[in-house]
Amino acid sequence: MIEIGKHSIRFILFLLAQVYVFNHLELGLGxxxxxxxxxxxxxxxxxxxxxxxxxxxxxGLSIDSLSNTYGLHASAAILxxxxxxxxxxxxxxxxxxxxxxxxxxxTMGYVWYATVFGIFLAAHNFWFxxxxxxxxxxxxxxxxxxxxxxxxxxxxxxxxQLLFFKKPSTR
Amino acid sequence: xxxLIAFFRRFxxxxxxxxxxxxxxxxxxxxxxxxxxQYLTTASAVSGQLLTYRNDVTKHFQLPYNNRKLQYENxxxxxxxxxxxxxxxGALFKIDDTLQHQQYEYIPAVVxxxxxxxxxxxxxxxxxxxxxxxxxMGVFSNKGIVGIIHNVSDxxxxxxxxxxxxxxxxxxxxxxxxxxxxKWNGKNPKIGTISSISNDLTLxxxxxxxxxGGSGIFPRGLPVGxxxxxxxxxxxPLWDVEIYYSEDYRKIQxxxxxxxxxxxxxxxxxxxxxxxxxxx
Numbered sequence: 001m002i003e004i005g006k007h008s009i010r011f012i013l014f015l016l017a018q019v020y021v022f023n024h025l026e027l028g029l030g031x032x033x034x035x036x037x038x039x040x041x042x043x044x045x046x047x048x049x050x051x052x053x054x055x056x057x058x059x060g061l062s063i064d065s066l067s068n069t070y071g072l073h074a075s076a077a078i079l080x081x082x083x084x085x086x087x088x089x090x091x092x093x094x095x096x097x098x099x100x101x102x103x104x105x106x107t108m109g110y111v112w113y114a115t116v117f118g119i120f121l122a123a124h125n126f127w128f129x130x131x132x133x134x135x136x137x138x139x140x141x142x143x144x145x146x147x148x149x150x151x152x153x154x155x156x157x158x159x160x161q162l163l164f165f166k167k168p169s170t171r
Numbered sequence: 172x173x174x175l176i177a178f179f180r181r182f183x184x185x186x187x188x189x190x191x192x193x194x195x196x197x198x199x200x201x202x203x204x205x206x207x208x209q210y211l212t213t214a215s216a217v218s219g220q221l222l223t224y225r226n227d228v229t230k231h232f233q234l235p236y237n238n239r240k241l242q243y244e245n246x247x248x249x250x251x252x253x254x255x256x257x258x259x260x261g262a263l264f265k266i267d268d269t270l271q272h273q274q275y276e277y278i279p280a281v282v283x284x285x286x287x288x289x290x291x292x293x294x295x296x297x298x299x300x301x302x303x304x305x306x307x308m309g310v311f312s313n314k315g316i317v318g319i320i321h322n323v324s325d326x327x328x329x330x331x332x333x334x335x336x337x338x339x340x341x342x343x344x345x346x347x348x349x350x351x352x353x354k355w356n357g358k359n360p361k362i363g364t365i366s367s368i369s370n371d372l373t374l375x376x377x378x379x380x381x382x383x384g385g386s387g388i389f390p391r392g393l394p395v396g397x398x399x400x401x402x403x404x405x406x407x408p409l410w411d412v413e414i415y416y417s418e419d420y421r422k423i424q425x426x427x428x429x430x431x432x433x434x435x436x437x438x439x440x441x442x443x444x445x446x447x448x449x450x451x
Contacts, residue, residue: 020225026288026421030357049184057191066218067286068293068329070202075195082188131199132290133357141358 003044011059014039019066022156030145034153036063036073037124038160040081041117042102049085056081069132076128080120091116105158106167114154121157122150203291206322212329213284213295219327222295226283233422241425244313275390278302278428280310280328287360287421292334294318296426299326309388309429315418316340316382316393317426328428334360334420341386342395345379351412353395360420362399365412370403372410380414387434 014036022033040056060074067073088097091112098107105113129142179186206212213222280302284295298304300323310317310330318332319340331338334355342365343350349372351365368374378398384391396414404411431437 019221023286024229026286026360028288028359030288030290032288050187053188053191057195060195065215066213066221068213068284068295069199069289070206070212071195071197071199075192075199078188078191078195082184129290131196138357 007039007043010039010042011055015059015062015066018063023067027152029148030141031148031152032145033156034121034124034128034149035156035160036060036077037080037121037153038117038157040077040084041120042104045088045097045103049082052084053078053081072128072131075131076124079127080124083123084120087116087120102165104161104165106161106165110158113158117157118150118154121153122146125149125153206329212322213293214299214322214324214327214329216324216326219283219295219297219324222284223297226281226297230281230424233424236422237424240313274431274433276430276432278304278430280304280426280428282330282423282426283327285332285420285423287334290357291336292332292360292420293321294330294332294423296328296330296428297326298428299323299328301325302428303430304328304428307388308431310426311389311393311429312418312423312426314394315416316389316395317418317420317423319388320428332420333363333416340389340395341383342380343383344374344398345381345392346375349374350383350385361416363396363414363416365414366409368410368412370408370410374398374401374410374412376401387431387437389429390431 018034018036022035025033036059039059040052043052043055056077057074060077061071063069063073064071093108093112097103101107103113103116108116125146129145133142202212213219278298280296280298282294283297286292294310294317296304296310304320304323306320306323308320310320316333318330318335318338320328321331322329333340333353336355336357338353338355340353341350342353349368351368354364354366356362356364365380376398380395380398382389382391382393382395394417396416399413399415401413402411403409
Protein backbone atom coordinates (compact mmCIF):
# COMPACT_ATOMS: atom_id res chain seq x y z
CA MET A 1 0.00 0.00 0.00
CA ILE A 2 2.81 2.40 0.94
CA GLU A 3 4.50 1.45 -2.32
CA ILE A 4 1.43 2.40 -4.36
CA GLY A 5 1.19 5.75 -2.59
CA LYS A 6 4.89 6.41 -3.06
CA HIS A 7 4.80 5.69 -6.76
CA SER A 8 1.59 7.70 -7.29
CA ILE A 9 3.19 10.76 -5.74
CA ARG A 10 6.28 10.18 -7.85
CA PHE A 11 4.10 9.91 -10.96
CA ILE A 12 2.72 13.39 -10.37
CA LEU A 13 6.10 14.87 -9.40
CA PHE A 14 7.91 13.48 -12.42
CA LEU A 15 5.08 14.57 -14.72
CA LEU A 16 5.12 18.13 -13.40
CA ALA A 17 8.92 18.28 -13.36
CA GLN A 18 9.06 17.15 -16.98
CA VAL A 19 6.45 19.54 -18.39
CA TYR A 20 7.01 22.52 -16.11
CA VAL A 21 10.78 22.53 -15.81
CA PHE A 22 12.72 20.18 -18.06
CA ASN A 23 10.73 20.81 -21.25
CA HIS A 24 11.71 24.45 -20.93
CA LEU A 25 15.45 24.01 -20.40
CA GLU A 26 16.84 25.12 -23.72
CA LEU A 27 20.47 24.43 -24.45
CA GLY A 28 20.18 24.66 -28.23
CA LEU A 29 21.02 21.96 -30.81
CA GLY A 30 17.75 20.22 -30.08
CA UNK A 31 18.89 18.86 -26.73
CA UNK A 32 16.01 17.69 -24.57
CA UNK A 33 16.10 16.52 -20.98
CA UNK A 34 14.12 13.34 -20.41
CA UNK A 35 13.43 12.80 -16.74
CA UNK A 36 10.29 10.68 -16.70
CA UNK A 37 12.04 7.45 -17.90
CA UNK A 38 13.42 7.44 -14.34
CA UNK A 39 9.89 6.88 -13.03
CA UNK A 40 9.40 3.85 -15.28
CA UNK A 41 12.85 2.59 -14.31
CA UNK A 42 12.06 2.85 -10.59
CA UNK A 43 8.72 1.02 -10.71
CA UNK A 44 8.91 -2.23 -8.68
CA UNK A 45 10.64 -5.10 -10.39
CA UNK A 46 7.89 -7.54 -9.55
CA UNK A 47 5.22 -5.46 -11.28
CA UNK A 48 3.09 -7.17 -13.90
CA UNK A 49 4.30 -6.28 -17.39
CA UNK A 50 0.78 -5.32 -18.54
CA UNK A 51 0.41 -2.94 -15.64
CA UNK A 52 3.89 -1.57 -16.28
CA UNK A 53 3.06 -0.81 -19.91
CA UNK A 54 -0.33 0.69 -19.00
CA UNK A 55 1.18 3.02 -16.41
CA UNK A 56 3.87 4.10 -18.87
CA UNK A 57 1.24 4.70 -21.52
CA UNK A 58 -0.81 6.92 -19.20
CA UNK A 59 2.30 8.82 -18.09
CA GLY A 60 3.38 9.33 -21.69
CA LEU A 61 -0.05 10.55 -22.76
CA SER A 62 -0.21 12.97 -19.82
CA ILE A 63 3.12 14.47 -20.82
CA ASP A 64 1.98 14.62 -24.45
CA SER A 65 -1.19 16.48 -23.59
CA LEU A 66 0.84 19.09 -21.72
CA SER A 67 3.55 19.61 -24.32
CA ASN A 68 1.78 19.29 -27.69
CA THR A 69 3.57 16.17 -28.85
CA TYR A 70 0.35 14.19 -29.52
CA GLY A 71 1.42 10.67 -28.50
CA LEU A 72 5.16 10.83 -29.11
CA HIS A 73 6.15 10.51 -25.47
CA ALA A 74 3.55 7.76 -24.98
CA SER A 75 5.05 5.76 -27.82
CA ALA A 76 8.59 6.03 -26.47
CA ALA A 77 7.42 5.27 -22.91
CA ILE A 78 5.67 2.04 -23.96
CA LEU A 79 8.76 0.95 -25.86
CA UNK A 80 11.02 1.19 -22.83
CA UNK A 81 8.39 -0.36 -20.57
CA UNK A 82 8.20 -3.31 -22.94
CA UNK A 83 11.98 -3.65 -23.04
CA UNK A 84 12.54 -3.20 -19.32
CA UNK A 85 12.16 -6.87 -18.16
CA UNK A 86 14.62 -8.03 -20.83
CA UNK A 87 17.13 -5.39 -19.81
CA UNK A 88 16.73 -6.21 -16.13
CA UNK A 89 17.30 -9.90 -16.81
CA UNK A 90 20.42 -9.15 -18.82
CA UNK A 91 22.02 -7.07 -16.08
CA UNK A 92 20.76 -9.03 -13.08
CA UNK A 93 23.37 -9.19 -10.31
CA UNK A 94 24.49 -12.64 -9.16
CA UNK A 95 22.36 -12.54 -6.02
CA UNK A 96 19.30 -11.13 -7.71
CA UNK A 97 17.75 -7.74 -7.13
CA UNK A 98 17.06 -6.35 -3.66
CA UNK A 99 13.35 -7.06 -3.10
CA UNK A 100 11.48 -3.81 -2.46
CA UNK A 101 13.94 -0.96 -2.75
CA UNK A 102 14.51 1.29 -5.75
CA UNK A 103 17.26 0.37 -8.16
CA UNK A 104 19.03 3.63 -7.40
CA UNK A 105 22.69 4.59 -7.30
CA UNK A 106 22.73 3.81 -3.57
CA THR A 107 21.49 0.25 -3.80
CA MET A 108 23.06 -0.78 -7.09
CA GLY A 109 26.14 1.42 -7.38
CA TYR A 110 27.06 4.12 -9.87
CA VAL A 111 28.48 1.84 -12.56
CA TRP A 112 25.50 -0.49 -12.73
CA TYR A 113 23.06 2.41 -12.67
CA ALA A 114 24.89 4.41 -15.35
CA THR A 115 25.15 1.39 -17.66
CA VAL A 116 21.60 0.10 -17.36
CA PHE A 117 19.81 3.41 -17.14
CA GLY A 118 22.07 4.73 -19.93
CA ILE A 119 20.93 1.93 -22.26
CA PHE A 120 17.33 2.47 -21.13
CA LEU A 121 17.55 6.19 -21.89
CA ALA A 122 19.36 5.68 -25.20
CA ALA A 123 16.58 3.36 -26.42
CA HIS A 124 13.98 5.92 -25.36
CA ASN A 125 15.73 8.87 -27.00
CA PHE A 126 16.47 6.94 -30.18
CA TRP A 127 12.82 6.03 -30.65
CA PHE A 128 11.60 9.49 -29.66
CA UNK A 129 13.88 11.44 -32.00
CA UNK A 130 13.43 8.91 -34.82
CA UNK A 131 9.66 9.33 -34.83
CA UNK A 132 9.91 13.07 -34.24
CA UNK A 133 12.18 13.67 -37.23
CA UNK A 134 10.88 10.88 -39.45
CA UNK A 135 13.37 11.69 -42.18
CA UNK A 136 16.56 9.87 -43.12
CA UNK A 137 18.15 13.04 -44.49
CA UNK A 138 18.39 14.35 -40.93
CA UNK A 139 19.79 11.09 -39.55
CA UNK A 140 23.18 12.43 -38.45
CA UNK A 141 21.61 15.43 -36.78
CA UNK A 142 19.37 13.00 -34.89
CA UNK A 143 22.40 10.94 -33.78
CA UNK A 144 24.06 14.14 -32.57
CA UNK A 145 20.96 15.03 -30.58
CA UNK A 146 20.91 11.58 -28.96
CA UNK A 147 24.64 11.65 -28.15
CA UNK A 148 24.24 15.03 -26.48
CA UNK A 149 20.90 14.40 -24.76
CA UNK A 150 21.52 10.98 -23.18
CA UNK A 151 24.55 11.90 -21.00
CA UNK A 152 22.89 15.13 -19.91
CA UNK A 153 19.66 13.37 -18.91
CA UNK A 154 21.69 10.64 -17.19
CA UNK A 155 23.68 13.21 -15.24
CA UNK A 156 20.49 15.03 -14.32
CA UNK A 157 18.91 11.80 -13.05
CA UNK A 158 21.94 11.07 -10.85
CA UNK A 159 21.79 14.63 -9.54
CA UNK A 160 18.09 14.23 -8.71
CA GLN A 161 18.88 11.07 -6.75
CA LEU A 162 21.70 12.75 -4.84
CA LEU A 163 19.42 15.63 -3.96
CA PHE A 164 16.04 14.02 -3.28
CA PHE A 165 16.49 10.31 -2.62
CA LYS A 166 17.16 9.02 0.85
CA LYS A 167 20.22 6.90 1.37
CA PRO A 168 19.17 3.52 2.75
CA SER A 169 20.47 3.23 6.30
CA THR A 170 21.19 -0.51 6.20
CA ARG A 171 24.04 -0.24 3.73
CA UNK B 172 -8.74 -22.76 -32.74
CA UNK B 173 -6.50 -24.16 -30.03
CA UNK B 174 -3.50 -23.01 -31.96
CA LEU B 175 -4.91 -19.54 -32.22
CA ILE B 176 -5.51 -19.33 -28.48
CA ALA B 177 -2.04 -20.70 -27.88
CA PHE B 178 -0.65 -18.04 -30.19
CA PHE B 179 -2.41 -15.24 -28.33
CA ARG B 180 -1.25 -16.63 -25.00
CA ARG B 181 2.29 -16.88 -26.13
CA PHE B 182 2.56 -13.43 -27.68
CA UNK B 183 0.10 -11.62 -25.41
CA UNK B 184 2.75 -9.25 -24.06
CA UNK B 185 3.94 -8.32 -27.52
CA UNK B 186 0.36 -7.97 -28.81
CA UNK B 187 -0.52 -5.63 -25.94
CA UNK B 188 2.64 -3.65 -26.67
CA UNK B 189 1.74 -3.44 -30.36
CA UNK B 190 -1.79 -2.32 -29.52
CA UNK B 191 -0.65 0.54 -27.27
CA UNK B 192 2.09 1.50 -29.70
CA UNK B 193 -0.49 1.57 -32.51
CA UNK B 194 -2.76 3.86 -30.51
CA UNK B 195 0.10 6.22 -29.64
CA UNK B 196 1.54 6.44 -33.14
CA UNK B 197 -1.79 6.79 -34.91
CA UNK B 198 -2.80 9.67 -32.61
CA UNK B 199 0.58 11.27 -33.21
CA UNK B 200 0.38 11.16 -36.97
CA UNK B 201 -3.29 12.18 -37.22
CA UNK B 202 -2.93 15.08 -34.80
CA UNK B 203 0.21 16.25 -36.59
CA UNK B 204 -1.66 16.88 -39.83
CA UNK B 205 -5.22 17.45 -38.69
CA UNK B 206 -6.33 17.55 -35.06
CA UNK B 207 -9.79 16.04 -34.73
CA UNK B 208 -10.42 17.30 -31.22
CA GLN B 209 -8.63 19.30 -28.61
CA TYR B 210 -8.15 16.44 -26.15
CA LEU B 211 -4.52 15.39 -25.77
CA THR B 212 -3.36 18.88 -26.67
CA THR B 213 -2.69 21.93 -24.55
CA ALA B 214 -5.93 23.38 -25.91
CA SER B 215 -7.90 21.11 -23.57
CA ALA B 216 -9.33 22.72 -20.45
CA VAL B 217 -7.23 20.86 -17.87
CA SER B 218 -3.91 21.24 -19.66
CA GLY B 219 -4.67 24.83 -20.49
CA GLN B 220 -5.40 25.60 -16.85
CA LEU B 221 -2.21 23.87 -15.67
CA LEU B 222 -0.14 25.83 -18.15
CA THR B 223 -1.84 29.06 -17.10
CA TYR B 224 -0.63 28.44 -13.52
CA ARG B 225 2.90 27.99 -14.83
CA ASN B 226 2.66 31.10 -16.97
CA ASP B 227 1.48 33.13 -13.98
CA VAL B 228 4.96 32.61 -12.56
CA THR B 229 7.18 32.58 -15.61
CA LYS B 230 5.63 35.55 -17.42
CA HIS B 231 7.48 37.91 -15.09
CA PHE B 232 10.88 36.69 -16.25
CA GLN B 233 10.57 38.36 -19.65
CA LEU B 234 8.63 41.38 -18.46
CA PRO B 235 11.17 44.16 -19.24
CA TYR B 236 11.70 42.87 -22.78
CA ASN B 237 7.99 42.64 -23.49
CA ASN B 238 7.21 46.00 -21.92
CA ARG B 239 9.85 47.65 -24.08
CA LYS B 240 8.37 46.03 -27.13
CA LEU B 241 4.85 47.17 -26.33
CA GLN B 242 6.05 50.66 -25.53
CA TYR B 243 7.80 50.86 -28.87
CA GLU B 244 4.64 49.77 -30.63
CA ASN B 245 2.60 52.33 -28.67
CA UNK B 246 4.91 55.09 -29.86
CA UNK B 247 4.39 54.03 -33.44
CA UNK B 248 0.63 53.99 -33.04
CA UNK B 249 0.56 57.24 -31.10
CA UNK B 250 2.28 58.97 -33.98
CA UNK B 251 -0.73 58.14 -36.11
CA UNK B 252 -3.31 59.59 -33.74
CA UNK B 253 -5.13 62.67 -34.84
CA UNK B 254 -3.58 64.60 -31.95
CA UNK B 255 -0.18 64.10 -33.52
CA UNK B 256 -1.19 65.79 -36.75
CA UNK B 257 -1.66 69.41 -37.65
CA UNK B 258 -4.95 70.30 -39.22
CA UNK B 259 -4.22 71.98 -42.52
CA UNK B 260 -7.65 72.23 -43.99
CA GLY B 261 -9.73 73.72 -41.23
CA ALA B 262 -13.29 72.53 -40.78
CA LEU B 263 -13.66 70.92 -44.17
CA PHE B 264 -12.45 67.46 -43.69
CA LYS B 265 -14.19 64.19 -44.19
CA ILE B 266 -13.87 61.30 -41.77
CA ASP B 267 -15.99 58.65 -43.43
CA ASP B 268 -13.65 56.97 -45.88
CA THR B 269 -15.26 55.25 -48.81
CA LEU B 270 -12.01 54.48 -50.62
CA GLN B 271 -10.59 52.23 -47.94
CA HIS B 272 -12.37 49.45 -46.10
CA GLN B 273 -11.15 47.47 -43.17
CA GLN B 274 -9.67 44.17 -44.32
CA TYR B 275 -7.81 42.88 -41.27
CA GLU B 276 -8.85 42.84 -37.65
CA TYR B 277 -6.51 41.91 -34.81
CA ILE B 278 -7.30 39.91 -31.70
CA PRO B 279 -4.80 40.25 -28.83
CA ALA B 280 -3.61 37.04 -27.12
CA VAL B 281 -0.98 35.90 -24.63
CA VAL B 282 1.38 32.96 -25.19
CA UNK B 283 1.13 30.79 -22.07
CA UNK B 284 3.30 27.90 -23.22
CA UNK B 285 6.02 27.63 -25.81
CA UNK B 286 8.97 25.42 -26.62
CA UNK B 287 11.77 26.00 -29.09
CA UNK B 288 13.88 22.85 -28.84
CA UNK B 289 11.60 20.26 -30.43
CA UNK B 290 11.53 19.40 -34.10
CA UNK B 291 8.01 20.83 -34.35
CA UNK B 292 7.17 23.51 -31.82
CA UNK B 293 3.63 24.51 -30.89
CA UNK B 294 2.69 27.53 -28.79
CA UNK B 295 -0.42 27.74 -26.60
CA UNK B 296 -2.48 30.93 -26.47
CA UNK B 297 -4.81 31.92 -23.65
CA UNK B 298 -7.71 32.86 -25.92
CA UNK B 299 -9.86 30.63 -28.07
CA UNK B 300 -13.18 30.42 -29.87
CA UNK B 301 -14.84 32.73 -27.37
CA UNK B 302 -12.51 35.50 -28.53
CA UNK B 303 -13.18 34.73 -32.17
CA UNK B 304 -10.10 32.65 -32.95
CA UNK B 305 -10.45 29.82 -35.45
CA UNK B 306 -8.19 27.29 -37.14
CA UNK B 307 -6.09 28.69 -39.97
CA MET B 308 -5.75 32.27 -38.73
CA GLY B 309 -2.33 33.90 -38.74
CA VAL B 310 -0.49 34.97 -35.57
CA PHE B 311 2.17 37.66 -35.30
CA SER B 312 3.84 39.95 -32.82
CA ASN B 313 4.99 43.46 -33.56
CA LYS B 314 8.50 42.20 -34.36
CA GLY B 315 7.64 39.32 -36.64
CA ILE B 316 5.29 36.55 -37.62
CA VAL B 317 4.69 33.71 -35.16
CA GLY B 318 2.63 31.02 -36.87
CA ILE B 319 -0.80 29.75 -37.84
CA ILE B 320 -3.59 28.58 -35.51
CA HIS B 321 -3.62 24.78 -35.53
CA ASN B 322 -6.31 23.86 -33.03
CA VAL B 323 -8.78 25.76 -30.84
CA SER B 324 -11.00 25.08 -27.86
CA ASP B 325 -13.32 27.53 -26.12
CA UNK B 326 -10.66 29.35 -24.16
CA UNK B 327 -7.33 28.18 -25.54
CA UNK B 328 -5.66 27.85 -28.92
CA UNK B 329 -2.61 25.99 -30.18
CA UNK B 330 -0.40 27.73 -32.72
CA UNK B 331 1.71 25.85 -35.23
CA UNK B 332 4.72 28.13 -34.96
CA UNK B 333 7.28 29.07 -37.61
CA UNK B 334 9.57 26.69 -35.72
CA UNK B 335 7.93 23.69 -37.39
CA UNK B 336 9.24 21.81 -40.38
CA UNK B 337 6.54 22.48 -42.95
CA UNK B 338 5.02 25.77 -41.90
CA UNK B 339 5.17 26.95 -45.56
CA UNK B 340 4.26 30.60 -45.18
CA UNK B 341 4.85 32.52 -48.38
CA UNK B 342 7.43 35.25 -47.84
CA UNK B 343 9.25 37.64 -50.13
CA UNK B 344 12.24 39.95 -50.23
CA UNK B 345 10.88 43.39 -49.39
CA UNK B 346 12.82 45.35 -52.04
CA UNK B 347 12.26 43.33 -55.20
CA UNK B 348 9.41 40.94 -54.44
CA UNK B 349 11.27 37.66 -55.02
CA UNK B 350 9.25 35.08 -53.10
CA UNK B 351 9.62 31.61 -51.60
CA UNK B 352 8.28 29.38 -48.84
CA UNK B 353 9.40 29.68 -45.23
CA LYS B 354 10.62 26.47 -43.55
CA TRP B 355 12.64 25.53 -40.48
CA ASN B 356 15.46 23.00 -40.28
CA GLY B 357 15.08 22.24 -36.58
CA LYS B 358 18.54 23.35 -35.49
CA ASN B 359 18.45 26.90 -34.23
CA PRO B 360 15.37 28.84 -33.11
CA LYS B 361 16.92 32.06 -34.41
CA ILE B 362 17.39 30.84 -37.97
CA GLY B 363 14.82 29.85 -40.59
CA THR B 364 15.17 28.84 -44.22
CA ILE B 365 13.41 29.81 -47.43
CA SER B 366 13.01 27.25 -50.18
CA SER B 367 12.12 27.32 -53.87
CA ILE B 368 13.91 30.51 -54.92
CA SER B 369 15.56 29.96 -58.31
CA ASN B 370 19.28 30.74 -58.23
CA ASP B 371 19.39 32.92 -61.33
CA LEU B 372 17.74 35.65 -59.24
CA THR B 373 20.14 37.86 -57.36
CA LEU B 374 19.59 38.17 -53.63
CA UNK B 375 21.52 40.37 -51.27
CA UNK B 376 22.67 39.45 -47.81
CA UNK B 377 20.89 41.34 -45.00
CA UNK B 378 17.94 42.26 -47.21
CA UNK B 379 14.66 42.30 -45.33
CA UNK B 380 12.17 39.46 -45.64
CA UNK B 381 8.45 40.18 -45.21
CA UNK B 382 5.23 38.23 -45.70
CA UNK B 383 3.80 38.15 -49.19
CA GLY B 384 0.15 37.97 -48.23
CA GLY B 385 -0.73 35.55 -51.01
CA SER B 386 -2.87 33.09 -49.11
CA GLY B 387 -4.83 35.71 -47.21
CA ILE B 388 -3.62 34.50 -43.81
CA PHE B 389 -1.14 37.33 -43.29
CA PRO B 390 -1.36 40.85 -44.67
CA ARG B 391 1.42 41.86 -47.02
CA GLY B 392 4.56 43.29 -45.44
CA LEU B 393 4.69 41.86 -41.93
CA PRO B 394 8.35 41.50 -40.87
CA VAL B 395 9.86 37.99 -40.88
CA GLY B 396 13.63 38.42 -40.77
CA UNK B 397 16.82 39.19 -42.63
CA UNK B 398 18.83 37.05 -45.05
CA UNK B 399 21.79 35.53 -43.22
CA UNK B 400 23.48 33.43 -45.88
CA UNK B 401 23.02 32.13 -49.39
CA UNK B 402 24.14 28.78 -50.74
CA UNK B 403 23.21 26.88 -53.87
CA UNK B 404 21.41 23.59 -53.38
CA UNK B 405 23.51 20.76 -54.77
CA UNK B 406 22.13 19.44 -58.05
CA UNK B 407 19.21 21.85 -58.23
CA PRO B 408 18.99 25.38 -59.64
CA LEU B 409 17.78 26.74 -56.31
CA TRP B 410 19.09 28.95 -53.53
CA ASP B 411 19.33 27.60 -50.02
CA VAL B 412 18.53 30.79 -48.12
CA GLU B 413 18.99 31.08 -44.36
CA ILE B 414 17.39 33.98 -42.51
CA TYR B 415 17.64 35.42 -39.04
CA TYR B 416 14.15 35.72 -37.56
CA SER B 417 13.39 39.23 -36.40
CA GLU B 418 11.40 37.93 -33.40
CA ASP B 419 13.05 36.08 -30.55
CA TYR B 420 10.71 33.11 -30.08
CA ARG B 421 12.32 32.15 -26.78
CA LYS B 422 10.93 35.27 -25.13
CA ILE B 423 7.63 35.78 -26.91
CA GLN B 424 4.54 36.67 -24.86
CA UNK B 425 2.15 39.15 -26.44
CA UNK B 426 0.84 38.30 -29.89
CA UNK B 427 -1.99 39.26 -32.24
CA UNK B 428 -4.25 36.91 -34.15
CA UNK B 429 -5.24 38.10 -37.61
CA UNK B 430 -8.81 37.95 -38.80
CA UNK B 431 -9.09 38.52 -42.53
CA UNK B 432 -12.57 39.86 -43.26
CA UNK B 433 -12.22 39.22 -46.98
CA UNK B 434 -10.75 35.74 -46.86
CA UNK B 435 -14.02 34.12 -47.95
CA UNK B 436 -14.25 36.37 -50.98
CA UNK B 437 -10.67 35.55 -51.99
CA UNK B 438 -11.16 31.82 -51.56
CA UNK B 439 -14.35 31.79 -53.60
CA UNK B 440 -12.64 33.63 -56.41
CA UNK B 441 -9.65 31.31 -56.36
CA UNK B 442 -11.93 28.29 -56.51
CA UNK B 443 -12.94 29.39 -59.98
CA UNK B 444 -9.43 28.90 -61.37
CA UNK B 445 -9.83 25.97 -63.78
CA UNK B 446 -7.61 23.01 -63.06
CA UNK B 447 -5.41 21.55 -65.80
CA UNK B 448 -7.74 18.73 -66.76
CA UNK B 449 -10.67 21.00 -67.46
CA UNK B 450 -8.73 22.97 -70.08
CA UNK B 451 -7.91 19.95 -72.17
